[in-house]
Amino acid sequence: MNVEALYQDIILDHYKHPRGRQLLADPAGESHQVNPTCGDEVTVQVGLDSDGHLLVGYEGQGCSISQASASVMSELVAGFDPAQGDDARRAFVELMHSKGAAEPDEDVLGDAVAFVGVAKYPARIKCALLPWMALQDAEAKAGIGIAQEGTSTS
Amino acid sequence: MNVEALYQDIILDHYKHPRGRQLLADPAGESHQVNPTCGDEVTVQVGLDSDGHLLVGYEGQGCSISQASASVMSELVAGFDPAQGDDARRAFVELMHSKGAAEPDEDVLGDAVAFVGVAKYPARIKCALLPWMALQDAEAKAGIGIAQEGTSTS
Amino acid sequence: MLQPIDVDRIRKDFPILQRTVRDNRPLVYLDSGATSQKPMAVLDAERAFYETSNAGVHRGAHQLAEEATDAYEGARATIAGFVGAQPAELVFTKNATESLNLAAYAFSNATAKAVHAPDSVDRRFVLSPGDSIVVTQMEHHANLVPWQEACAKTGATLRWIGLTDEGRLDLEALDSVIDETTRVVSVVHQSNILGTINPVQAIMGRAHEVGALGVVDACQSIPHMPVDVHDLGADLVAWSGHKMLGPTGIGLLWGRSEVLQAMPPFVSGGSMIETVFMEHSTYAEPPKRFEAGTPMVAQSVGLAAAVRYLDDLGMDAVAAHEHDLTGYALGQLEELRGVRIIGPRDNVDRGSAVSFVVDGLHPHDVGQFLDDKGVAVRVGHHCAWPTCRRFGVPATTRISPYIYNDRADIDIAMEGIMAAQKFFGV
Amino acid sequence: MLQPIDVDRIRKDFPILQRTVRDNRPLVYLDSGATSQKPMAVLDAERAFYETSNAGVHRGAHQLAEEATDAYEGARATIAGFVGAQPAELVFTKNATESLNLAAYAFSNATAKAVHAPDSVDRRFVLSPGDSIVVTQMEHHANLVPWQEACAKTGATLRWIGLTDEGRLDLEALDSVIDETTRVVSVVHQSNILGTINPVQAIMGRAHEVGALGVVDACQSIPHMPVDVHDLGADLVAWSGHKMLGPTGIGLLWGRSEVLQAMPPFVSGGSMIETVFMEHSTYAEPPKRFEAGTPMVAQSVGLAAAVRYLDDLGMDAVAAHEHDLTGYALGQLEELRGVRIIGPRDNVDRGSAVSFVVDGLHPHDVGQFLDDKGVAVRVGHHCAWPTCRRFGVPATTRISPYIYNDRADIDIAMEGIMAAQKFFGV
């Protein structure tokens, strides 16, 4: 494992050419997350379109990992229904905590599989997770997904 | 060095038969000292007689070392002039910090030379010093000896 | 089935127990209530950390920093597991005293902040004159003085549950001492001077009944018996590492998440923040909120090794071993003429700290004769001075055995007591 | 004459420097500003203490307790001597952060107590709205957040001395920032992020001119240069053991006797008392008043060994060695395209912590490439977030060499920076 395996091409590409990096016109929920150890920041906004699919906007500043992760995430989950979004988030969190031993499922994670190498660098895991934590928090604030989770666990 | 060398006969004798263990009728200064680690207490009172010699009274409760030390001290310094009392106190403090290596001067310290063994038991040094600290503090409160010291150091 | 404690085998793990004291006497260490000795496994773990992974934790993106962070958080998980807790509910401090101060300062800090910004704090921690704080008459100074200080800073009143002559809490008074004015109740689980094990669950229940928060000082219980923090019924539980085979310089505070969340910071600075501006800052979630500055990393690693050592022995076995030694010590002391036990004389709901006084002898003089026989005990007020006063003694001598002691150690202590009696002719 | 630092010889004393990281790269440790590595002499001293003399200090009358007390107080004397202080003026804490909180809490505690018992406290520590506390814009969070908290609890206002673009204090504003409303001034001696060495004596002089107390954060100076606490002109000086070759878990606060005497307790409990009753307690004299609970005994012994190690090298030689490395690092960085140094670029009145940013690269990504080469540096805001904001950067990469580093280490770091630039195509 060396540093090139961490910075996969997809990550570099998203870092240099972020996708969908803008805020929403009328967000239902918003979350601003900071990584207190390094000052990385990301703001994620969410909403639902008329079909009940996720709308995602974001802004941020920070290292390649956190910013590429935001770009990959927004591209992946925009258009998902909230349950699909949750699945992707859970899969991503699990991937990050796998210490590099997991086989990520590309069907669920899309480009986000490229972050598999991050799991080997504990100090960077927080960077990769930052936008996903913001997504979760923004959804919670918007009340998105709550009903579903409530139903499934009760 | 064993425990019998610590508890010399003179110490045991003063512990069992304390001399002059009573308070003064009209003290010029008084000090109550406590050993916070074990709760030993001693109150020492001082005054001067018409010839300028020390009057000493005390009361206390605690271990054999602290109580014998109070008895020995009061017997020794009562009747001394303040400067002599200071000499004795200084000699005693020095003896306690000698780690048992000092040759105590019986002319200055009288029965208090018996405490030489205490210096080998650091935890007991405070016990032996307690009444002497009270004496010093009581004299300071009474203004005894201050003038002399003030003169000699200025 | 319980695997009994094998003292001879255990002693081999403790280098200090191979040494002699005074005139070449083998060391008989009966002062574990003050601090325990450390097995090689603990010393090795600490040293290995320094030799391989030492670095700042939660900072830095290099391999050593990652390893150090893993070691620190791994230690937290191990120690939390030992008391049935979640890692996120466990705060590292320097000692139990700091842990208890952290609890007490939640009140005085919230009270002071409420003056200038009432909405910035949780009202449960804001005290005013008329409010009461409840402790017991058998508290270690560490669980008394911080609450006296909290009262001095807020105008609240300190109350306490008194003791029976047997050294038990006078629980008849429980419902009148803890009443609607009570905002926090802080009680020792096992007394370090009397040995009494208190029914903390009932007391915490009463605290919660009146809406007060409950704190338990578990300094002398967690090292000696199986404890699941949830069973205590408390909101906060404090204890130290050095009394349970761990290094000096590390203590613990467990707290129910919801309560820790609501508490304002105590020591502030780096690592406990979320964002910092010159004008103001926001704080991290617990446990980090309470761990400002460079933490006791090597010590956490050492303490985790201590916990593994105790786990291997089994805390049930540790408790059974100490129960046996306690019964033996109580019996032997009862047989000595002129000896009075301060604390419960029946071996029920009591731990292995056994305090006593000898007629006509000051504890310092008793301790000196024990020391002369190579026996290390503590003499004094054991940081429970009001408890001594309650029993009309200036001080006591205390035997406090642990896993590396056996009955023969108690026997030597008895010889020392008799030698003192003989020497002083009492 | 100065005996120059022999890096090769010194490295042999540090077991961790023999290890490799990542793909078998020799470890290049350039993160001593976060925490230093520990020589064997320190690890040996700590272990020897546990193996021979471990016991409670200032309690117990047995031989181990005596030896432990001697070890602890002996360590205090050694460490005090290292900074030209009297042992009675030196307080042991868990880290510098606690030391600085001890200073800040003197104010908030005295203020709270004054409400209920005005005569129980020294008025110098009582704050009210209208009073000001002064720090600088280059403080570590440890010397900023506690003062923000003190303000939140007392209504006092926080002010600060700003920075020039070169990373020096803007001293033109000194007399207006520190004025008659100022009650305490707390300033870092050497910045951990900029490397700047501040003229603390002049600032303390101004503080005393207006009747304020003066505090110095010497975390980054005492490990790196000869410091006599009296020369700083301060009333209180705080620093940590772990940054000067000592163990984790121990910090220091030096105070002028008269000031320590006047300060109310911070952490309270056992060992810091004079007498204790249920109703109230009285407190011991400093330094004990500030050392509640079982202290960091083994850590004090380890730190004393660290101090002896540094003394053997000579602090003048340490400072000269670092000055050379700093000049070299500054020169090498200046030669790199796209690198901007944050902090003084001239090697005058500056220490060896050198921060920089690389155009187009986030410090985390720079750090990752250094890590890949085996170089350990710190990236982030270095617990000086407002300082980063002052320079318009979210974070920096910091090289902080010490006695075990040489110019070749700096060279490898430069290679790492260039590798990152190449990889990211900037």
Ligand SMILES: Cc1ncc(COP(=O)(O)O)c(C=O)c1O
């Ligand atoms: C300048 C400065 N002040 C304070 C601190 C805090 O020290 P510690 O983390 O040891 O409490 C540090 C180090 O982190 C520092 O560099």
Ligand SMILES: Cc1ncc(COP(=O)(O)O)c(C=O)c1O
């Ligand atoms: C019951 C009890 N509480 C609190 C303490 C204080 O613990 P520490 O000295 O480790 O802070 C002790 C031990 O001294 C204790 O026995």
